[in-house]
Amino acid sequence: MKNILITGIGSGLGEALAKAYLENGDAVYAIGRTFPKAFDHYTHFFFFPHDLSQTFLIASDIAPFVKNHTFDLVILNAGVLGEIAKLTDIQLSEIKKVMEINVWANKELIDTLSNNAKVNQVVGISSGAAVNGSKGWGPYSLSKSALNMLLKVYAKELPDIHFNTLAPGIIKTPMTDIIIEKVDDTLFPSAKKLKESHIQTAHEAAANLLYVIPKLLDYESGSFVDVRDMP
Numbered sequence: 001m002k003n004i005l006i007t008g009i010g011s012g013l014g015e016a017l018a019k020a021y022l023e024n025g026d027a028v029y030a031i032g033r034t035f036p037k038a039f040d041h042y043t044h045f046f047f048f049p050h051d052l053s054q055t056f057l058i059a060s061d062i063a064p065f066v067k068n069h070t071f072d073l074v075i076l077n078a079g080v081l082g083e084i085a086k087l088t089d090i091q092l093s094e095i096k097k098v099m100e101i102n103v104w105a106n107k108e109l110i111d112t113l114s115n116n117a118k119v120n121q122v123v124g125i126s127s128g129a130a131v132n133g134s135k136g137w138g139p140y141s142l143s144k145s146a147l148n149m150l151l152k153v154y155a156k157e158l159p160d161i162h163f164n165t166l167a168p169g170i171i172k173t174p175m176t177d178i179i180i181e182k183v184d185d186t187l188f189p190s191a192k193k194l195k196e197s198h199i200q201t202a203h204e205a206a207a208n209l210l211y212v213i214p215k216l217l218d219y220e221s222g223s224f225v226d227v228r229d230m231p
Helices: 012-023 055-066 092-116 138-157 174-182 189-196 202-218
Strands: 003-007 027-032 045-049 073-076 121-125 162-167 223-226
Touching (some): 003 012, 003 092, 012 027, 012 202, 027 055, 045 055, 055 092, 092 138, 121 138, 121 202, 138 162, 138 223
Parallel strands (some): 003 027, 003 073, 027 045, 073 121, 162 223
């Protein structure tokens, strides 16, 4: 049995990953805003309620939850999309909200874990948006690009932990539902491309990641990997 820590397990990929690892016989330690009732019958599911946008509380609140544990794998999955619009039309305060959850919460979590627990592997869920720079995706792209660099730096500073950021492909989640249903694809062509692409279910993506994540140990620590480019 492995110990897996996952953030953002309330829906989408995080929920599917938690279920997949539990059904694989692993112990899952989860951090999220509310307890997901779908997991209340799993004896090896451990949950800590925390709103990760409250980054100033992460170190003090989460340290007791992780203290003296060994985690074979940490998946930094929690994230928000932010507004799809031209950067000139987005308030800086809105960009800061996206950065708080997608970047700085992960910085605080890594620091808390490195100070209180033993961690073997950290995988940050990133996106092709981190490198594409598509029109309208400013806050999300900035945050995922920063996440990639954050883990790349930590790979140099915490060499006993293997770090990667991973783009899992397009997945049907509340985030993609917003893009499909509400974003004008005549104004933002990348939304049209997304709508025309193959969209995995969260269950399909989680099953694939259980196979893919161990293979990331063969990649350089700190590197960004897109599942669509893996052999």
